[in-house]
Amino acid sequence: MTTRTATPRAVVSQVLLTAVLLLFLMPFVWMVATALKPPAEVFGVGSGLVGSEIRWSNFAEAWSYLPFGRFMFNGLFVAVAGTVVVCVTSVLSAYAFARLRFRFRDRIFLLYLGTLMVPQEVTVVPMFILMQQFRWVDSYAALILPWAFTAFGTFLLRQFFLTIPRELEEAATIDGASRIRILLQVVMPIARPAIAVLAAFTFINYWNSFLWPLIVVNSRDMSTVPLGLNLFLSQNGNQWHLLMAAAAISMLPTVVMVVLLQRHLVRGIAMSGLGGR
Amino acid sequence: MTLSVPAPPAAPPTAPPSNVVRRGDGRAALGFLAPSTSGFLLFTLIPLVGSLAISFFAWPVLGRRRFVGLDNFVELLTDPIFHRVMLNTLVFVVVYVPLNIVVSLGLALWISPRIRGRGIYRLLFFIPTVTPMIANALVWRLLYQPGGAIDQAFQTVLGMPAPNFLGDNRWAMAAVILMSVWQGFGYNMLVFSAGLDAIPQSLHEAASIDGAGPLRRFWSVTLPMLSPSMFFAMIMTLITSFQVFVQPYALTAGGPGVATETMVLHLYKEGFQQFDLGTASTIGWFLFMIIMLVTALQFLGQKRWVHYDD
Numbered sequence: 001m002t003t004r005t006a007t008p009r010a011v012v013s014q015v016l017l018t019a020v021l022l023l024f025l026m027p028f029v030w031m032v033a034t035a036l037k038p039p040a041e042v043f044g045v046g047s048g049l050v051g052s053e054i055r056w057s058n059f060a061e062a063w064s065y066l067p068f069g070r071f072m073f074n075g076l077f078v079a080v081a082g083t084v085v086v087c088v089t090s091v092l093s094a095y096a097f098a099r100l101r102f103r104f105r106d107r108i109f110l111l112y113l114g115t116l117m118v119p120q121e122v123t124v125v126p127m128f129i130l131m132q133q134f135r136w137v138d139s140y141a142a143l144i145l146p147w148a149f150t151a152f153g154t155f156l157l158r159q160f161f162l163t164i165p166r167e168l169e170e171a172a173t174i175d176g177a178s179r180i181r182i183l184l185q186v187v188m189p190i191a192r193p194a195i196a197v198l199a200a201f202t203f204i205n206y207w208n209s210f211l212w213p214l215i216v217v218n219s220r221d222m223s224t225v226p227l228g229l230n231l232f233l234s235q236n237g238n239q240w241h242l243l244m245a246a247a248a249i250s251m252l253p254t255v256v257m258v259v260l261l262q263r264h265l266v267r268g269i270a271m272s273g274l275g276g277r
Numbered sequence: 278m279t280l281s282v283p284a285p286p287a288a289p290p291t292a293p294p295s296n297v298v299r300r301g302d303g304r305a306a307l308g309f310l311a312p313s314t315s316g317f318l319l320f321t322l323i324p325l326v327g328s329l330a331i332s333f334f335a336w337p338v339l340g341r342r343r344f345v346g347l348d349n350f351v352e353l354l355t356d357p358i359f360h361r362v363m364l365n366t367l368v369f370v371v372v373y374v375p376l377n378i379v380v381s382l383g384l385a386l387w388i389s390p391r392i393r394g395r396g397i398y399r400l401l402f403f404i405p406t407v408t409p410m411i412a413n414a415l416v417w418r419l420l421y422q423p424g425g426a427i428d429q430a431f432q433t434v435l436g437m438p439a440p441n442f443l444g445d446n447r448w449a450m451a452a453v454i455l456m457s458v459w460q461g462f463g464y465n466m467l468v469f470s471a472g473l474d475a476i477p478q479s480l481h482e483a484a485s486i487d488g489a490g491p492l493r494r495f496w497s498v499t500l501p502m503l504s505p506s507m508f509f510a511m512i513m514t515l516i517t518s519f520q521v522f523v524q525p526y527a528l529t530a531g532g533p534g535v536a537t538e539t540m541v542l543h544l545y546k547e548g549f550q551q552f553d554l555g556t557a558s559t560i561g562w563f564l565f566m567i568i569m570l571v572t573a574l575q576f577l578g579q580k581r582w583v584h585y586d587d
Binding site for chain 1: 325384388410
């Protein structure tokens with residue numbers, strides 16, 4: 001079946017697929033092309049892919065027009081801090097559910113799983129009121145903490161911990177190592193790929209998150225990148241060349257991350273998925 | 278933060294039975310679970326109960342709240358605008374989910390081991406699922422503009438202007454759905470790719486020897502073997518599509534009129550533009566009930582078509 005000689009059919013299939021891919025990538029190409037055009041040439045007949053000049057200065061202009069550096073910093077800080085909290089709490093609780101024996105363990109785990117069914121939209125209103133009570137509106141804490149305790153990480157890592165042979169830990173137990181030391185020195189190194197997947201997906205979720213920041217942030221200084229784009233749109237929705245430059249900048253971190261971690265992510269989806277059994 | 282990238286539930290390997298009393302780890306467990314459980318209580322369980330309570334109140338963002346019983350529910354159920362919002366959401370789900378599944382499955386099948394550089398194809402189709410939705414929507418907003426890229430393509434190929442996609446009642450929802458499919462199918466494509474790669478080649482060979490053609494093999498081997506992944510992808514895609522928000526917000530702001538206003542967009546407008554938190558919370562509960570109902574139906578229906586190998 002999987003011969004490596006290129007039959008005519010395989011070549012046609014490859015060429016067609018590439019055409020589909022290029023069509024699919026067209027919006028991104030158009031985004032970058034528009035970001036490099038003079039403003040007068042964004043619309044209208046004859047405005048092709050390339051304008052009369054390539055205006056790299058659009059990027060600099062978009063960057064300084066709004067405090068985009070600040071948005072990037074906010075977005076990165078929130079995403080990194082959130083990812084750290086999620087990974088630490090998930091590792092601890094996943095280990096407890098996978099390896100410790102205690103009363104009601106399986107029932108508590110089911111309760112955790114049940115909360116995965118609750119859409120964010122059900123809790124945004126009380127969450128907002130909670131933030132008002134805590135005086136957290138328009139703060140990093142409000143952007144980071146409310147969504148840092150999802151059961152998803154616990155679920156994903158528990159699945160992985162259960163596949164690690166117990167003998168490895170038993171040897172360490174006999175040597176008198178404590179639970180936490182076993183977790184740190186025996187389990188964590190083996191689980192690194194799974195934790196990397198969780199960290200990457202968590203980072204991406206935080207970076208892209210829109211509804212909650214829109215609700216809880218009300219100053220320019222606390223805006224994340226998606227909010228910054230929204231602000232840009234509401235203030236000068238007709239400056240398409242700058243908007244597209246800003247949109248392109250906003251995509252960089254997650255695209256770089258996916259390119260760097262692609263093998264992990266694909267494997268993570270396969271590992272945690274129904275395939276690969 | 279929505280769970281845009283959940284992990285499909287593999288068959289849970291069983292942990293040691295918790296009733297075996299060899300040596301309880303109660304105290305250790307308390308320590309290990311304390312951080313996540315406290316966050317859980319504060320940020321999931323309390324808000325969940327709270328949101329139900331809030332929906333029985335007239336609850337302005339500022340000012341006095343008042344108990345109104347079931348008024349919020351009754352008002353929404355008798356409001357023609359909310360009927361339209363529900364219908365819009367339903368139309369989005371009913372059109373978007375099958376399109377997403379068909380496109381992602383089709384491409385997963387197409388990017389078979391015979392395609393060279395298949396990892397690169399998969400990666401590129403996956404990219405829009407991880408870039409900020411608002412950025413994707415803005416790009417499409419530019420494409421859809423009169424005089425924009427799609428309009429010019431119409432002029433060149435058909436010699437006529439394109440409809441004003443985002444400003445026309447008849448086209449706006451279709452435009453939102455098209456952009457959403459483009460953005461969202463990449464994740465399911467990876468799930469299906471993983472599922473397809475896990476199907477033993479020997480099954481296909483055996484079916485070939487028995488004289489099954491490619492279509493028959495797809496129907497009798499590939500689909501049944503892939504059905505657990507399909508079931509998972511369908512449930513997840515359904516849940517997330519009921520929650521659609523950013524696409525209509527950024528493309529059309531729910532317009533023209535309320536032609537593309539979806540439940541979550543309506544929730545946002547009621548709660549955080551009209552400052553009526555009681556109504557917003559009630560919409561959230563409507564959404565929750567619908568999602569639970571649809572998921573339950575999926576689970577009931579799965580016996581008929583999902584084929585587990587256990």
